[in-house]
Amino acid sequence: MRIGILGTGxxxxxxxxxxSRAGHEVV
Structure with missing residues (x-):
């Protein structure tokens, strides 16, 4: 699953x- 995260906190x-440890693709 691709996950996009908004923010840098x-x-x-x-x-x-x-x-990402759970195996998801974080973009």
């Missing part, structure tokens, strides 16, 4: 890291 970074 710590919340966005934490979500992106968690989703």
């Amino acid at each position: 710590t919340l966005a970074a934490a979500l992106g890291e968690g989703w």
Whole structure:
């Protein structure tokens, strides 16, 4: 699944890291 995250804060970074570890493609 492709996930796009808007924002560059710590919340966005934490979500992106968690989703990429789960195998999702974070863009």
